[in-house]
Amino acid sequence: MEVTADLSFIHLISNASLLVQLVMGLLLAVSLLSWWYIFIKLFAIRREAKLTEEFEEEFWHNQNLNELFKYSKEGAWHEKGGLERIFVAGFVEFVKLKKQQGMDASAVMEGTRRAMRATYQREMDRLESHLAFLASVGSVSPYVGLFGTVWGIMNAFRGLANVGQATLAHVAPGIAEALVATAMGLFAAIPAVVAYNRYAHDINRLSSRFDSFTEEFSNVLQRQP
């Protein structure tokens, strides 16, 4: 039982033609990478959502902006969420512009908003990194697997033509080998597609949250003396 299973499973891969083996190897690598990114993004987005929640709460409860800024400046930069960074960037720019004499209020607000937008863009880029990879894995890897399968089946039938008497036993192993490629392609593609849709939705929500915070924070700054 064990021996035959071992033989056949390894045979399925080792007996396949070189191209099919290459396709399988590629798909395995792609699948590993996409799963790696899936988990990275899962943790990162979860953490981002949690930090955003925490900072919003902090921001609306603590009316003293200077204190909040001091507190935000203290911690390690990479442990902060996107929202906090936007806040820090906007506040730093606002203070700098305020110190300069002869700036009218609208120019100060304009500069602050630009600074916040730049940080927002960077944060979004960070959050969306690797999502494109997941999307292309989801759409392309089934085709790659299918290509391997078609190639394998072509080989199987060519082998069949060489044999005088055609039986199912002659074709079946070749087709099974070939189908392993499709299975791997689907195995890589399905989670990638699901993860891409889920993460795109989550990031969309985060971005709208960042946007609304930026607007609200601008209003708060405008009210500053």
Place this chain on the structure above:
Amino acid sequence: MNATISYDPYRFPAGLLALAVHLAFFSLLYFGFTWQTQPVRAVSVELWRSLPNVEIAPPIEPKVTEVMPPAPPAPPLQPARPAKPALTKPDIVLPDKKDKKKPETKPVDVKPEKKVETKPEKKAETKTIQQIQQEKELEQAILRERLAIEREAQLAAQAALESAEQAEREKAAMDAALDAMVNEYTAKITAKIRRNVVMPPDVRDDASALFRVTLLPGGAVLSAELKKSSGNSAYDSAVERAILKSQPLPLPADVAMFNRFRVLLLKFRPVE
């Protein structure tokens, strides 16, 4: 730069998890399927033509006898019981008759006789009349019994005879059917061969050639041997050629019947 740094904490656990997912998937593939690669084992089959009938029969028969006892005993025993009495009862019954005679005649017959001889003669005369009547009655009774017993025996014997005759008749019918079939096919074979005989000239009408034809299953002729010449060698060889030419010879579809066609003695005449 800042952005990339914030990824650090998740890279390692995420990589481990990805590996775990793949290991799980491949272990599922590995253990979840029974990869059927064992070639189907060759099965050797022995083909029997006619023997199975003979070989299969014995194992079935004991079963039949085991199962049958409730049923067959009833029919066989009924004829058997009467049949045995038919043979045995005469032995058993005869003593009965003697016994009956002895007790019935002696106490009744002899004692009165003694009385008749010793005691008053008148009474003896009257008694003798009574005795005669009694004796007659007894004899009649005995006769009746004997007749009854004989009838029973006869009936039993008849029943036994009838059952035996029935079995014989059935056998005879079977044999007759078989013989009819053999005759039918022998006639067919002869007719087919006859059609292929190219008559040589100058063959006498009363010439008759006897051939011993050995057949193979399927109707092929293994050998055609001249047993008795017709006296005209041209006719003999014409018949032999016809036999070989008319292969395959018609045979019954039932393969078991072939044994009766293995060797045929065929007689050929120019005019039937």
